[in-house]
Amino acid sequence: MANLTSYDLMICLWVIFNFSIDIGEAKETQKPTSLPPPPAIFVFGDSLSDTGNAIAAFPFLADAENSPYGDTFFHAPSGRFSDGRLIVDFMALAWRFPLIQPYFSNIVPNFRHGINFAVSGATARNVTEPVPFFLPFQTDHFVRFKRNVIASLKSNKKSASHVPAIRSFEDGLYMIFVGVNDIIISLFANKQPPSTVVKNIIPQVLEAIAKAVQDLHKEGAKNFMVFNIPAIGCTPLLLTLASPGPYNSTDAMGCLKDYNELVRFFNHELEKVLSYLNLQLKESKIMVADIYGFMLEAIAHPSKYGGFDEAVKLKACCGYGGGPYNYSPLVSCGKDPEAKSCSDPSKYTSWDGLHLTDAFSGKFVGEIMKESSSYLRPFKLH
Numbered sequence: 547m548a549n550l551t552s553y554d555l556m557i558c559l560w561v562i563f564n565f566s567i568d569i570g571e572a573k574e575t576q577k578p579t580s581l582p583p584p585p586a587i588f589v590f591g592d593s594l595s596d597t598g599n600a601i602a603a604f605p606f607l608a609d610a611e612n613s614p615y616g617d618t619f620f621h622a623p624s625g626r627f628s629d630g631r632l633i634v635d636f637m638a639l640a641w642r643f644p645l646i647q648p649y650f651s652n653i654v655p656n657f658r659h660g661i662n663f664a665v666s667g668a669t670a671r672n673v674t675e676p677v678p679f680f681l682p683f684q685t686d687h688f689v690r691f692k693r694n695v696i697a698s699l700k701s702n703k704k705s706a707s708h709v710p711a712i713r714s715f716e717d718g719l720y721m722i723f724v725g726v727n728d729i730i731i732s733l734f735a736n737k738q739p740p741s742t743v744v745k746n747i748i749p750q751v752l753e754a755i756a757k758a759v760q761d762l763h764k765e766g767a768k769n770f771m772v773f774n775i776p777a778i779g780c781t782p783l784l785l786t787l788a789s790p791g792p793y794n795s796t797d798a799m800g801c802l803k804d805y806n807e808l809v810r811f812f813n814h815e816l817e818k819v820l821s822y823l824n825l826q827l828k829e830s831k832i833m834v835a836d837i838y839g840f841m842l843e844a845i846a847h848p849s850k851y852g853g854f855d856e857a858v859k860l861k862a863c864c865g866y867g868g869g870p871y872n873y874s875p876l877v878s879c880g881k882d883p884e885a886k887s888c889s890d891p892s893k894y895t896s897w898d899g900l901h902l903t904d905a906f907s908g909k910f911v912g913e914i915m916k917e918s919s920s921y922l923r924p925f926k927l928h
């Protein structure tokens with residue numbers, strides 16, 4: 547296995563799209579949900595939520611600007627690291643909103659139902675590699691945005707049609723989905739062993755997420771949905787990079803034990819931190835969305851959710867066409883034309899080795915929108 551340089555990793559984590567698609571027009575009818583629609587959604591995170599910020603901020607750099615990214619739903623690269631829609635898109639559709647537009651949108655944006663600050667490659671911690679749009683910077687952008695909205699509503703009533711209503715800042719849903727880049731970069735680009743990441747990096751990531759929740763709460767936010775870290779030990783990217791190596795032992799499902807254990811530790815600590823904040827912060831309602839649990843379940847029982855295929859449960863859909871995981875950092879999706887999409891991405895959980903398929907994101911949102919879903923845990927109200 548060739549060494550992955552930090553530059554390669556940066557590019558492979560980067561995302562993105564073609565902003566010519568009018569994402570405000572996506573229409574899809576889905577069943578009404580038991581989770582009532584908030585007046586607006588505010589999104590913070592990385593490539594798992596970025597709907598076009600990275601391509602606007604760093605044009606022509608991301609693999610995901612190229613086909614076959616976007617093939618499934620948008621039928622063109624759409625600014626998303628997926629064959630189709632992301633989790634945040636399915637949430638918007640479930641609530642019958644237009645898709646939530648990126649903060650850096652440069653064509654007639656409409657932020658009535660929310661705004662997305664997520665940037666591919668972003669970390670939770672204040673570090674500028676691989677991209678300078680880390681979580682505290684995203685929350686600063688939010689604060690600036692909110693002040694601009696308030697000023698603009700005061701001076702010009704017309705802006706009301708394309709910015710969130712003032713009450714949305716209090717009653718809206720704040721979605722935070724970040725941290726996986728901090729961990730993967732520390733493990734692979736910086737070559738730290740999992741024990742060092744647990745000791746030195748994880749506490750900083752948790753602190754950054756807690757600080758973001760506190761800072762947003764100071765601005766009036768009450769409702770939070772915080773996503774835990776996915777089962778990276780089951781991703782084709784990590785399965786490929788880890789072997790051969792000291793952390794290559796796998797469990798019965800074929801997932802990397804050490805990396806999933808690290809994530810389990812993180813997720814456990816995250817729930818402790820959030821339940822504490824839920825008690826501390828006045829009127830807050832914090833929920834944890836358990837993407838880790840859903841990913842393990844989808845890989846352990848691929849047919850349970852209809853459509854995933856046992857034979858490809860650990861393979862990337864878009865890849866070089868070989869090996870046990872269909873992943874190679876040298877021939878990666880969107881970067882190298884030799885990397886091709888599989889014929890039916892809906893059978894796969896992994897799109898490009900790290901990012902999720904449209905099918906996976908859709909099924910996950912279907913689960914968390916169910917009444918008393920075991921994958922969406924609200925902390926007890928006080």
Ligand SMILES: *[C@@H]1O[C@H](CO)[C@@H](O)[C@H](O)[C@H]1NC(C)=O
Binds near residue numbers: 672682683686
């Ligand atoms: C990030 O850290 C630098 C150096 O400590 C600090 O100057 C800067 O204000 C921080 N940025 C944010 C957005 O917190």
Ligand SMILES: *[C@@H]1O[C@H](CO)[C@@H](O)[C@H](O)[C@H]1NC(C)=O
Binds near residue numbers: 790791792795
């Ligand atoms: C795991 O890595 C070691 C080297 O550290 C190698 O000898 C062994 O073959 C690898 N096992 C697998 C299953 O890749």
